[in-house]
Amino acid sequence: DTEVTQTPKHLVMGMTNKKSLKCEQHMGHRAMYWYKQKAKKPPELMFVYSYEKLSINESVPSRFSPECPNSSLLNLHLHALQPEDSALYLCASSQEYGEQFFGPGTRLTVL
C-alpha cells in the first residue's frame, strides 16, 4: 500500500460545529504532517508528528487540534473555526527524513 488516504473528501461546517479530519497511511512512515493550502498558493505546514509525538507546531491557532492515535493514523480536530479557515487540508507522510507523500486532501468550507 503506497498511498495516503484522507476522509472526508469535502466538509462543510458552521462556526460552532466540531468536526474531525482523518488521515491514514500503511507505508510504515514514522513522520506525518498536516498542511493547509489556500487557492493558488503552495501548502503551508501546520503540524509535524514524528514517532507519534508532536514535533512541530507552526503557531497554529488552538481551534485546530492534532492527534496521532498510532503510527498509521493522524487526526485533525476542528472547533469554532472561522470562514477564513476554509481551505484544502492536506495530510502527508514520510520516512524519518525522506520525501513526503501527500493524500488527496479535504476541501473544508466554514460557513
Added chain:
Amino acid sequence: TQLLEQSPQFLSIQEGENLTVYCNSSSVFSSLQWYRQEPGEGPVLLVTVVTGGEVKKLKRLTFQFGDARKDSSLHITAAQPGDTGLYLCAGGYNAGNMLTFGGGTRLMVKP
C-alpha cells in the same frame, strides 16, 4: 528562513511546445522534490533529486539538480494538455522533517 523562488509563476503554452520551470534558493538542500498538483487534489510526487548535478528523466520530463544543490529545473518536452497543473518544488533538509515549498508554477497547455 530558507526560501525557494520558483519561476515563472504562470505559463500558458500551446501543445507541442517545450518549457522550463526554475527553482532557486540561496540555501543548500539535502534533497529537492518536484510535485504536480491538480485542482482540489493533493500534490503528487514526480521525482526526488539528492546529488549535485544529478539529472533524472521521467518520460518527457527532465529534472536537474544544481551542482551546489541550491537550484533545480524541470524541463518538459512537447507539452500536452494533460501536463496542465500546478508544479511545486520543495527542498528538504537532513536535520528535520520540514520541506520548504516554492511558490508554484501554474502551467496551462492549450490543445
